[in-house]
Amino acid sequence: MSAAAASTDRREFEFAPADHHAIARMVYAELGILLPDGKAQLVYGRVAPRVRACGLTSVAAYLRLIEDDADERGRMLDALTTNHTSFFREAHHFEDFVERLWPTLSQRLASGGRVRLWSAACSSGEEPYTWLMAALGHDRSAAHRMLKHDLRMLATDVSPSVLETARAGRYSADTLRTIPAKLRATWVSDRLVVDSALREAIAFRPLNLLGPWPMKGRFDAICCRNVMIYFDEPTKAKLQGRLADHLETGGMLYIGHSERLSPDVAKRFECVGRTAYLKVHA
Numbered sequence: 001m002s003a004a005a006a007s008t009d010r011r012e013f014e015f016a017p018a019d020h021h022a023i024a025r026m027v028y029a030e031l032g033i034l035l036p037d038g039k040a041q042l043v044y045g046r047v048a049p050r051v052r053a054c055g056l057t058s059v060a061a062y063l064r065l066i067e068d069d070a071d072e073r074g075r076m077l078d079a080l081t082t083n084h085t086s087f088f089r090e091a092h093h094f095e096d097f098v099e100r101l102w103p104t105l106s107q108r109l110a111s112g113g114r115v116r117l118w119s120a121a122c123s124s125g126e127e128p129y130t131w132l133m134a135a136l137g138h139d140r141s142a143a144h145r146m147l148k149h150d151l152r153m154l155a156t157d158v159s160p161s162v163l164e165t166a167r168a169g170r171y172s173a174d175t176l177r178t179i180p181a182k183l184r185a186t187w188v189s190d191r192l193v194v195d196s197a198l199r200e201a202i203a204f205r206p207l208n209l210l211g212p213w214p215m216k217g218r219f220d221a222i223c224c225r226n227v228m229i230y231f232d233e234p235t236k237a238k239l240q241g242r243l244a245d246h247l248e249t250g251g252m253l254y255i256g257h258s259e260r261l262s263p264d265v266a267k268r269f270e271c272v273g274r275t276a277y278l279k280v281h282a
């Protein structure tokens, strides 16, 4: 018996291909995430705990329930997002930011100007915290002075559960392990909580990248990493165009290691490093 057939046999709940297709259609329409047939086992693994929690005996019954229960539908969508992340993941982006933009931006802050950064699809917060730690360094009092200036980071995700973790800023010792020791000593307490000054500098907000964006001003830099891999080409191209519109000329866009800019959007940028793009044309 194949591994796939064996795992199908062990399923607690009935899960027909039609159930998978109904879920995939819903997730694509709401979040843009593609869930092809090859992801059926993953979908089952994420949805089964919700079926159990609702006291139902089949995925089909669960699908009927969420037709009228918007909260449960939200919990299912949340469960179907993939939130893998880590501190100092693809650290070359933060090194690039610190070398290329931070000297000018920190001067601007010191002379009363404003700086706006956006971590789009921030998951449980490791990315925005890393970004600020990398920029502020380990001189605690200088960093705290800098944070009193008009420096704001927006960090958004569609998943409410990861945003809760992000706001709390509490991580396991294993999760915190990838922060360089000196920065960890500066920014993480003995109780394994990120410094409140960092937590307060970041506005963690729910935002679906496919929906309307309430932000009015432009950002000096945007990280939108490892979320476009779940989207199809038209969704990626549209999102990238919107990200470019929300970025200052001279600002930086950082995307995930396996992601690329669509040809139309790429014309507005100069590629200046590994998946690091400088906006050169409005």
Ligand SMILES: C[S@@+](CC[C@H](N)C(=O)[O-])C[C@H]1O[C@@H](n2cnc3c(N)ncnc32)[C@H](O)[C@@H]1O
Pocket: 030, 031, 032, 033, 081, 082, 083, 084, 085, 086, 089, 120, 121, 122, 123, 124, 127, 156, 157, 158, 159, 162, 207, 208, 209, 210, 224, 225, 226, 227, 256
């Ligand atoms: C793999 S994580 C990437 C986290 C972080 N950017 C990184 O690179 O480590 C992808 C995140 O994208 C979020 N996401 C998926 N679809 C989204 C959408 N339509 N709008 C906003 N966030 C979305 C997920 O909830 C998840 O937290």
